[in-house]
Amino acid sequence: MSIPIEEHNYIGISKENSEKSCVSSMESKDLNFKATELRLGLPGSESPQNKKENSLGVLKNFPYGAKRGFSDTINGNSGTWGFGSEAKNSVKVGTKILDSVKEATPKSPRKVQEKMPLVSSTNNNGHGVAPTAKAQVVGWPPIRSSRKNMVSNPPKTEEVAGCHYVKVSMDGAPYLRKVDLTIYNSYKDLSSALEKMFSCFKAGQCETQGISISDGLNENKLVDLLHGSEYVLTYEDKDGDWMLVGDVPWEMFTESCKKLRIMKSSDANGLAPRATEKWKNR
Amino acid sequence: MNPSLKKPRESMDLSNSSELTQPTAFPDEVLEKVLSLVESHKDRNSASLVCKYWYNAERWTRTKLFIGNCYSVTPEIVARRFPKIKSVTLKGKPRFSDFNLVPENWGADVQVWLDVFARVYPFLEELRLKRMAVTDESLEFLAKSFHGFKVLSLLSCDGFSTDGISSIATYCKNLTELDIQENGIDDFTGSWLSCFPDDFASLEVLNFASLNSEFSFDALERLVSRCKSLRVLKLNKNVTLGQLQRLLVRAPQLMELGTGPFVPELTGRQYAELESAFSNCKHLHTLSGLWEATRYLPVLYAACASLTFLNLSYATIRSNEFSKLLAHCPNLRRLWVLDTVRDKGLEAVGANCPLLEELRVFPADPFEEDIVHGVTESGFVAVSAGCPKLQYVLYFCRQMTNAAVATIVRNCPDFTHFRLCIMNPGQPDYLTNEPMDEAFGAVVKTCKKLQRLSVSGLLTDLTFEYIGQYAKNLETLSVAFAGSSDRGMQCVLEGCSKLRKLEIRDCPFGNAALLSGMEKYESMRCLWMSACRVTMNGCRMLAQGRPRLNVEVIKDENSDDLADKLYVYRSVAGPRRDAPPFVVTL
Numbered sequence: 052m053s054i055p056i057e058e059h060n061y062i063g064i065s066k067e068n069s070e071k072s073c074v075s076s077m078e079s080k081d082l083n084f085k086a087t088e089l090r091l092g093l094p095g096s097e098s099p100q101n102k103k104e105n106s107l108g109v110l111k112n113f114p115y116g117a118k119r120g121f122s123d124t125i126n127g128n129s130g131t132w133g134f135g136s137e138a139k140n141s142v143k144v145g146t147k148i149l150d151s152v153k154e155a156t157p158k159s160p161r162k163v164q165e166k167m168p169l170v171s172s173t174n175n176n177g178h179g180v181a182p183t184a185k186a187q188v189v190g191w192p193p194i195r196s197s198r199k200n201m202v203s204n205p206p207k208t209e210e211v212a213g214c215h216y217v218k219v220s221m222d223g224a225p226y227l228r229k230v231d232l233t234i235y236n237s238y239k240d241l242s243s244a245l246e247k248m249f250s251c252f253k254a255g256q257c258e259t260q261g262i263s264i265s266d267g268l269n270e271n272k273l274v275d276l277l278h279g280s281e282y283v284l285t286y287e288d289k290d291g292d293w294m295l296v297g298d299v300p301w302e303m304f305t306e307s308c309k310k311l312r313i314m315k316s317s318d319a320n321g322l323a324p325r326a327t328e329k330w331k332n333r
Numbered sequence: 334m335n336p337s338l339k340k341p342r343e344s345m346d347l348s349n350s351s352e353l354t355q356p357t358a359f360p361d362e363v364l365e366k367v368l369s370l371v372e373s374h375k376d377r378n379s380a381s382l383v384c385k386y387w388y389n390a391e392r393w394t395r396t397k398l399f400i401g402n403c404y405s406v407t408p409e410i411v412a413r414r415f416p417k418i419k420s421v422t423l424k425g426k427p428r429f430s431d432f433n434l435v436p437e438n439w440g441a442d443v444q445v446w447l448d449v450f451a452r453v454y455p456f457l458e459e460l461r462l463k464r465m466a467v468t469d470e471s472l473e474f475l476a477k478s479f480h481g482f483k484v485l486s487l488l489s490c491d492g493f494s495t496d497g498i499s500s501i502a503t504y505c506k507n508l509t510e511l512d513i514q515e516n517g518i519d520d521f522t523g524s525w526l527s528c529f530p531d532d533f534a535s536l537e538v539l540n541f542a543s544l545n546s547e548f549s550f551d552a553l554e555r556l557v558s559r560c561k562s563l564r565v566l567k568l569n570k571n572v573t574l575g576q577l578q579r580l581l582v583r584a585p586q587l588m589e590l591g592t593g594p595f596v597p598e599l600t601g602r603q604y605a606e607l608e609s610a611f612s613n614c615k616h617l618h619t620l621s622g623l624w625e626a627t628r629y630l631p632v633l634y635a636a637c638a639s640l641t642f643l644n645l646s647y648a649t650i651r652s653n654e655f656s657k658l659l660a661h662c663p664n665l666r667r668l669w670v671l672d673t674v675r676d677k678g679l680e681a682v683g684a685n686c687p688l689l690e691e692l693r694v695f696p697a698d699p700f701e702e703d704i705v706h707g708v709t710e711s712g713f714v715a716v717s718a719g720c721p722k723l724q725y726v727l728y729f730c731r732q733m734t735n736a737a738v739a740t741i742v743r744n745c746p747d748f749t750h751f752r753l754c755i756m757n758p759g760q761p762d763y764l765t766n767e768p769m770d771e772a773f774g775a776v777v778k779t780c781k782k783l784q785r786l787s788v789s790g791l792l793t794d795l796t797f798e799y800i801g802q803y804a805k806n807l808e809t810l811s812v813a814f815a816g817s818s819d820r821g822m823q824c825v826l827e828g829c830s831k832l833r834k835l836e837i838r839d840c841p842f843g844n845a846a847l848l849s850g851m852e853k854y855e856s857m858r859c860l861w862m863s864a865c866r867v868t869m870n871g872c873r874m875l876a877q878g879r880p881r882l883n884v885e886v887i888k889d890e891n892s893d894d895l896a897d898k899l900y901v902y903r904s905v906a907g908p909r910r911d912a913p914p915f916v917v918t919l
Contacts, residue, residue: 149711189836190432191813192699192729192756195489197543199699234651234675332710 221249223315232305238297285309369394401858403441406907408449420459427861427900431489434863438913442466451478459484472497475503484510491517495525510538523548534559538569542591550576558583567591574599581610592622595629611636616706623648630658637661644669648697656681667691673917679712683719691725692716706786710737717744725750732763738772748780750786758814759789768792774799787811797821801828809834824848826853836861844871859902868894876919881909884919
């Protein structure tokens with residue numbers, strides 16, 4: 052029952068994924084496309100038994116919740132995780148949906164609490180990044196509330212923890228990402244992480260070859276790396292100049308990097324010579 | 334054993350007893366002496382079934398009581414059967430109450446037990462409560478009713494405050510153990526610590542790590558100095574490193590230490606003193622706390638050689654510091670960490686801790702979706718490669734593959750507890766997009782000793798077919814957002830002969846599945862089903878068919894026909910008499 056990996060649209064949801072989650076093992080062979088209809092139901096609830104539920108638009112399982120997005124906008128964005136008393140457990144789906152659901156599907160209990168604003172979702176399948184609105188579920192993941200309260204928040208500011216978040220933009224992508232440079236040890240790590248993050252946007256494949264940092268100065272090795280593809284990786288340094296990534300030793304790079312930008316190669320022409328020059332002048 | 338306290342009915346003249354058929358029968362004293370050495374309550378339960386003679390010998394020698402579900406029996410029944418209890422372990426609410434799935438005031442009040450115990454077991458010494466409702470009044474009652482009281486352990490309980498703890502400190506003159514963990518407690522003040530009398534010196538275990546309020550450090554320091562037998566000390570967030578050093582100097586005999594925050598704030602000399610204090614703790618085998626541990630971890634290195642349990646689950650430590658620390662901990666058996674250590678940190682675990690038996694990886698940011706957080710399948714694989722003795726794992730991650738799990742259980746076939754939580758409900762194998770059926774199939778096929786399993790990810794009925802077919806030693810199963818049809822649950826109920834606890838949420842299992850287990854539930858402790866497809870009618874049928882089961886439904890305001898939350902358990906106590914209005918007993 053293996054299903055080939057599909058290309059994803061930029062949201063990161065593939066038709067295949069939407070189907071997969073609602074088709075039972077028995078039906079998977081016939082790839083029931085009706086299953087991609089919007090429908091309401093429990094995460095994990097399957098269409099086969101309740102044919103009459105198919106008639107109305109119904110919300111789909113969690114992970115492929117792009118279609119849930121609009122109900123979140125109806126609901127408004129209210130942010131925080133809803134724990135606590137049972138009174139909060141009732142579903143706060145937009146009223147329009149609720150009414151129609153109540154008519155057609157009197158049997159589906161809903162434990163879903165839709166309070167989460169649009170946020171970038173988990174990497175559903177390792178290939179795309181989807182800013183799907185994620186409905187938060189009571190009591191999931193199963194972590195005791197005392198454990199939530201006790202953990203000091205992972206430090207987000209630079210001073211406190213010594214982590215160094217920089218924005219990463221990519222030409223043509225609709226939104227930016229942020230990476231913590233301190234968690235990488237080399238250009239190779241950074242490059243593969245960025246590749247994973249943005250692969251849904253890239254048409255071509257990046258060849259990742261090893262760069263050894265121990266020899267210190269690796270002039271334009273990274274440029275060679277990305278040479279085959281349409282994109283180059285550049286960064287804005289402390290002086291505000293846009294530099295090609297890969298020229299200077301890794302530690303020096305992490306200290307001076309303020310922002311990253313994945314540029315189209317066509318725009319990057321003329322960047323390299325300036326970078327080398329600047330380095331020679333240091 | 335005092336013969337004059339013996340039971341009335343049993344005849345001492347064995348040859349008259351028509352119930353005995355064995356050729357050589359023991360005198361009472363011998364049997365009771367032997368049975369008094371039997372500790373495990375399971376063994377004792379078995380012994381009590383041999384014959385009436387053994388049943389009586391056993392009940393007179395049992396001193397430790399274990400009640401896994403406080404509603405399965407009444408205090409009166411217990412008191413009648415066991416006259417000589419000194420230690421009680423009592424568990425109350427269903428486990429899913431830890432995750433806010435059970436409304437407040439559901440029950441499991443300890444007072445009704447204390448009332449009977451005060452009458453029948455005035456020499457009660459130990460009380461360990463888990464998921465019970467405990468009030469300050471109950472704690473005061475406890476402190477005043479049992480004069481030899483020694484051990485109080487409260488885990489995941491709620492309803493009390495630090496005032497209740499003050500009562501314990503004030504009145505329990507013989508207290509040896511005060512263990513307050515992860516409770517829903519009103520934390521008003523730390524003044525309870527000052528309530529211990531000045532001559533009080535018997536404490537061996539003190540765990541107040543989960544209380545946050547300020548307290549008098551002087552009182553604590555004096556207490557620690559006096560209690561020469563103190564072996565477990567778990568501090569809360571209000572103890573600085575400087576204060577920690579002073580405590581360690583007074584208690585070098587400590588075996589388990591929970592530090593306060595490890596915020597860098599010491600002078601060079603203070604740092605050296607702290608380092609020296611740690612190196613003097615030659616008996617330290619368990620270390621926890623370490624909130625905000627960043628740069629001062631090397632101070633621990635000298636104490637790490639003998640460490641067997643390292644609990645960093647409240648420390649947002651990163652892979653670099655973590656790896657360096659692990660290099661000093663070759664004897665680790667149990668490790669709890671946050672996923673801030675990342676896969677790299679887990680690789681260090683595999684490289685440094687070959688004796689590891691238990692690993693728990695908790696998510697630092699369970700509700701964050703950012704791709705760069707947490708651990709992945711490769712971290713788990715790395716640990717399994719280096720730690721073949723792994724038996725217990727709890728792993729929270731955001732991606733997993735069937736192949737990785739297959740590799741993991743090939744490396745570690747001795748798993749007894751396998752709890753994998755892929756945090757996105759219903760998420761498939763991220764590389765192949767297939768369900769995670771084969772992953773858990775591999776687990777149950779390979780790990781013959783598996784007792785506890787928690788499944789997650791996108792799962793069809795196939796997973797449950799595997800479980801029913803292969804997991805013959807399985808006792809506890811937790812299922813969420815999984816399965817395709819009733820058949821899944823049916824397979825488990827049919828196949829897992831040793832199943833005791835089954836908890837299910839948000840799965841498409843309905844009445845057919847529920848009723849297929851009708852014959853089975855009396856051999857189990859409990860069944861929980863929430864947000865499934867079970868209806869009130871189905872529950873009624875179960876209740877009517879099995880009068881010795883308590884079939885309780887926690888009503889949701891939304892729909893009348895669906896049984897929103899179903900809790901089924903065997904009981905000799907009959908239906909609950911203290912059920913709140915939202916709990917409907919069928």
